[in-house]
Amino acid sequence: MSAGLTAARPRLALAVLMLPTLLVSMDMFVLHFAVPELSADLQPSAVELLWIVDVYGFLVAGSLITMGTLGDRIGRRRLLLIGAAAFAAASVLAAFSTSPAMLIIARALLGMVGASLLPSTLALIRTLFEDERERGIAFGVWVAVFTSGGAIGPLVGGALLEQFWWGSVFLLGVPAMALLLILGPVLLPESRDPHPGRLDLPSTAMSLLAVLGIVYGLKRIAVDGPDLVAALAGLGGLAVGVVFLRRQRRLDHPLIDLTLFGSARFNLALVAQLSVNAAWAGTYLFVTQHLQLVAGLTPVVAGLWTLPGVAAGVITSTLVPRLRGRLRPELVLAGVMAVSAAGCVVLATAGTGIGTVVVGAALVMAMASAIVAVSTDVIVGSAPPERAGAASSISETSSELGIAFGVALLGAAGAAAFRNVLVGPAGIPDSALGTLGGALDAAHGQPGGEAFAAAARAAFLTGMHTAAWVGAAIMIAAAATALVLARRTPEPQLQPLS
Incomplete structure (x- = not known):
């Protein structure tokens, strides 16, 4: 590899990492304009429609801690590539869903694998740029792309809906993830914790339940106002979170380093x-x-x-x-x-x-x-x-x-x-x-x-x-x-x- 290409490799790798960053952000908002056509086609109930829209964000939030630690253990590049392949497959499943239940499952899978992509991209940026100033700029680029995805998603979704059916909004991720699978092994370095220890499964379950409970409770308050269900969900999430943190103090290889x-x-x-x-x-x-x-x-x-x-x-x-x-x-x-x-x-x-x-x-x-x-x-x-x-x-x-x-x-x-x-x-x-x-x-x-x-x-x-x-x-x-x-x-x- 030439000296020029070696010097440019971190920046090329950063460009590759922006593919999943953009897609995960876009997928949080790309569905908004598709809701009317989707509702007419699949005929979801009001509750099913809420889950179709919300389950992606819930699973992203709830799975981040587990996925970030999993990347430290098995390798961030490996998890990123596995997540990219799974994201593409789940996108196809969502695009061709034939029932509300099928679409909810597909959106849930997209949320879980989306959570595997975000921490991996940030951790790999940490590996790629040792200089503090360059690393700060790289994180700024990451935020800029993620922010752009939130705005681009609805606009691109609206443009696609003028030409194609509602499922087309999910297929945006397939070519981007395919490109990541091709370029990732060439440009991205592998990095992991050399002494990761065993992944504590009870901790992964507790982290998911804690975040989901808190987020669901807060979202319910925002939509319906304070009620018993919101209080139980939020307080239940906080209680599980307290137990989770206490467990981390006792583990030799905790999910979160306190x-x-x-x-x-x-x-x-x-x-x-x-x-x-x-x-x-x-x-x-x-x-x-x-x-x-x-x-x-x-x-x-x-x-x-x-x-x-x-x-x-x-x-x-x-x-x-x-x-x-x-x-x-x-x-x-x-x-x-x-x-x-x-x-x-x-x-x-x-x-x-x-x-x-x-x-x-x-x-x-x-x-x-x-x-x-x-x-x-x-x-x-x-x-x-x-x-x-x-x-x-x-x-x-x-x-x-x-x-x-x-x-x-x-x-x-x-x-x-x-x-x-x-x-x-x-x-x-x-x-x-x-x-x-x-x-x-x-x-x-x-x-x-x-x-x-x-x-x-x-x-x-x-x-x-x-x-x-x-x-x-x-x-x-x-x-x-x-x-x-x-x-x-x-x-x-x-x-x-x-």
């Missing part, structure tokens, strides 16, 4: 990831509704108006990590979180026009991408190379929990403010006062419906403002925590800014 949490910088990075994903996901929930139900845009046009935020996120996630080694991570995180809080404040002042909403959402999304890039570098870089997969899974799990927490907390705060402000006139059922969509549907064709619809939109703005202020408070608290930690942590050797 000594990682002894680093204040590691913990700050986790808090930053959880906080910014909570603020982003919670406010984005209202932004998408505002663009469609208040501003009156179609789903496709509303999706296009979110692209400025995606573009800003791509820029910040690749530029901000370049400060690695020049400014302390705590100061970088504090500054970026402060800007994210400012974005939430912008959303808290938005009216019915889309300009302020787009600017505020773009600020929050851009800063979220930057924080995830920096915090991922800190989390994965803090772990010894042999535990890179486990550290990557902790990072990804923190993000998933942050998203679920943000949707539940900010969603509940905004919904409560919406209900407190909106009062339905005679003829409007109380059940229509829970969401803006329900209120607008109930107002259609009713006497005084236009006035009620206007009141509902005004009440929605109150709810969005409330949620945005909660997001701003979260980010300000996290930024203050970072500044306090910066004062208490010994200053590392930094490179000059010139």
Whole structure:
């Protein structure tokens, strides 16, 4: 191999790793526009449709810890290639599903194998780039691609649905995974823990149940409000999580190395990831509704108006990590979180026009991408190379929990403010006062419906403002925590800014 090709190999390998990163992200959102056609074809019940949409994300979140540790044991490249082959097969199964149950199973399989891909890509980046600054930039590229996938997925899905049947949205992954299977063995190095120990199966089951219970409970609160089922699921998940952590302390080869949490910088990075994903996901929930139900845009046009935020996120996630080694991570995180809080404040002042909403959402999304890039570098870089997969899974799990927490907390705060402000006139059922969509549907064709619809939109703005202020408070608290930690942590050797 020539010297030039040897020098370029890490960058070529990074490009290969972006294939599964993009596909896993796209698959989280690509189904959204396909739901009407899918429903007409397969005739799922309301419960089955919810599971078709949600089971992928549930299994990704619940399987990350197990898959990250499994990669440390059997080899990250090996797990990545096995996952790629399984992802392609499950995509075909989903595309040609003939019943709701078959599609739910296929989506569940996609979630499990998707969870095997993400920690493997991050752990391999840790192996490919030994230089801290180059590694930070590489993680920024990873975040940029993952962020782009969330925006590209619905748009590509919508384009495919104009030409083909609903199953075509799943076939996007097949050629990409085939290319990964061809190039991966050539360009990607193998890496693993040289002394991995035995995989503790009870721990894998407990980690899955703990995360699934917490995520399901939070999601149910966001959709239906607090109830007994949500409380039991969330508390059950937390209880299993406590037992899981206690078991890890007793094992010679734990699923999660708890000594990682002894680093204040590691913990700050986790808090930053959880906080910014909570603020982003919670406010984005209202932004998408505002663009469609208040501003009156179609789903496709509303999706296009979110692209400025995606573009800003791509820029910040690749530029901000370049400060690695020049400014302390705590100061970088504090500054970026402060800007994210400012974005939430912008959303808290938005009216019915889309300009302020787009600017505020773009600020929050851009800063979220930057924080995830920096915090991922800190989390994965803090772990010894042999535990890179486990550290990557902790990072990804923190993000998933942050998203679920943000949707539940900010969603509940905004919904409560919406209900407190909106009062339905005679003829409007109380059940229509829970969401803006329900209120607008109930107002259609009713006497005084236009006035009620206007009141509902005004009440929605109150709810969005409330949620945005909660997001701003979260980010300000996290930024203050970072500044306090910066004062208490010994200053590392930094490179000059010139």
